[in-house]
Amino acid sequence: MTKSNTRFKESFNQCLDLIDRQDVGTDLPGEVSIAATLNISRTTVRNILSSLNDLGIIDWQGRVKKILRHSKKAERFSDRETSPVSEKIEGKFLEWILQGDILPNTQLNELELARQFNVGTSTVREFLISFSRFGLIEKKLNHRWVLRGFTREYALELSDVREMFELHAVRNFVDFPDDHPAWEKLDRLEQEHLNLLSNIETAFSRFSELDARFHATLTSVSKNRFVDEFQDIISLIFHFHYQWNKKDEKERNEAAISEHLTYIAALRSRDWAQIQTQAVKHLGTARHTLLRSLLEN
Numbered sequence: 001m002t003k004s005n006t007r008f009k010e011s012f013n014q015c016l017d018l019i020d021r022q023d024v025g026t027d028l029p030g031e032v033s034i035a036a037t038l039n040i041s042r043t044t045v046r047n048i049l050s051s052l053n054d055l056g057i058i059d060w061q062g063r064v065k066k067i068l069r070h071s072k073k074a075e076r077f078s079d080r081e082t083s084p085v086s087e088k089i090e091g092k093f094l095e096w097i098l099q100g101d102i103l104p105n106t107q108l109n110e111l112e113l114a115r116q117f118n119v120g121t122s123t124v125r126e127f128l129i130s131f132s133r134f135g136l137i138e139k140k141l142n143h144r145w146v147l148r149g150f151t152r153e154y155a156l157e158l159s160d161v162r163e164m165f166e167l168h169a170v171r172n173f174v175d176f177p178d179d180h181p182a183w184e185k186l187d188r189l190e191q192e193h194l195n196l197l198s199n200i201e202t203a204f205s206r207f208s209e210l211d212a213r214f215h216a217t218l219t220s221v222s223k224n225r226f227v228d229e230f231q232d233i234i235s236l237i238f239h240f241h242y243q244w245n246k247k248d249e250k251e252r253n254e255a256a257i258s259e260h261l262t263y264i265a266a267l268r269s270r271d272w273a274q275i276q277t278q279a280v281k282h283l284g285t286a287r288h289t290l291l292r293s294l295l296e297n
Contacts, residue, residue, distance in 0.1 A: 008047065009077040011040045015048050016071040019057065021191070028058065028065040036181045037188075089127045092117050094237075097136070097150055104149025108137065134233040150237075152294055159287040162234045166215065166283060169222035170275055173267045182221050183268075189214055190264050197257050200250065207253035211238065214260055238286060252289060259285060 015038065019028065028034065031045045038045070053060040055075060059068055096102065096116070110128070114121040128137060128145055135154070138146050148154075176182055192210055196203055212235040219231050259282040266278040 007040065008044060011038050011044060012048050012051065013076050014038050015052065016057075016076060019052075019067055020070045021188075021195075022067055024067050024069055026067055028067065030063065033181075033184070037185065089117050089119060089123065090131070093127070093131070097147065102147060102149075104147060104151060106147045106149075108145035108147055110145070134230075136233075150294075152291060155237075155290050155294060156287075158234060158237060159283070159290065161230060162215075162238075162286075163280070163283045165219055165222070165224075165227045165230065165234075167276065167279055168224075169219045169227065170267060170279055171272065172221045173275060174270050174272050176221075176270075182217075185217050186264055186267065189217060190261065193257050193260055193264075197254070197261075200254050200257070204250040204253045207257065211256065211260075238290065256282075256285065 015034065018034070018037065022028075028049075029037075031042050031049070035042050035045045049058065049060050049065060052058045057067070057069060057071060057075075059066045093113075108128070110121050110124050113128075114124045117124065129139070131137060132139055132145075136148055136150060138148055140146055173182065189210075193214075196206060196210060215238075216231055216235055219227050259278075263278045263282050266274040269275070
């Protein structure tokens with residue numbers, strides 16, 4: 001595989017995850033289904049299937065794509081290859097803000113950040129300009145930046161927006177037909193939650209990533225560009241808050257998994273009263289744990 005495209009590599013790894021969750025000897029779904037699941041084009045799907053066939057992971061004969069074996073670690077692309085520079089800076093920057101003692105109104109120096117994150121100053125500048133739309137940092141004169149701070153007020157405002165967007169999105173589940181792709185995604189997410197719950201003693205730290213995908217899947221059904229835009233920062237903040245606060249981490253994650261499963265059951269009921277009740281309950285729990293993390297950090 002000589003393809004260097006980051007999106008291809010990331011999707012290739014995700015397709016391996018899809019294969020590894022199924023039994024050897026079973027068939028992969030169709031190209032359209034895979035494309036919808038991974039949010040990629042059918043051309044990219046065919047490139048991935050071709051690579052998988054060359055590796056002997058699947059046997060691809062026309063519409064039939066039989067799984068011959070599960071993947072090996074060496075066949076996956078590394079995190080360094082699949083994570084774009086901007087995403088790496090984003091993660092490092094949030095970790096620096098949330099895990100450090102960085103006070104509001106702290107001045108940010110582009111050169112110092114570039115050295116700290118081992119990237120060029122132009123890369124840092126582009127990231128700061130893009131990230132400033134979320135309100136955590138503010139540009140001043142002469143290329144100066146100021147950290148406005150991840151405060152309790154910011155957390156409350158973020159939680160308010162999250163609840164508004166998600167409640168608007170999940171209202172759609174009431175009217176989705178049985179063959180809507182959202183149900184298939186929900187089925188897979190439910191199984192991932194059950195698998196994680198059965199291995200909670202050792203795998204509880206994996207919940208933050210699953211939580212981000214779960215809520216991103218729910219809000220994606222709204223097909224609203226503004227929701228998609230702000231879902232990035234919402235996912236990032238709530239993803240990182242699971243990581244920076246280690247107190248009662250296993251217990252909190254286990255409880256959140258249970259809430260997710262109840263939430264999924266409510267969505268399947270297509271009963272708006274049930275859906276709204278479980279959504280508000282779970283988002284309220286997330287708000288509480290986020291605020292508690294701020295106080296305990």
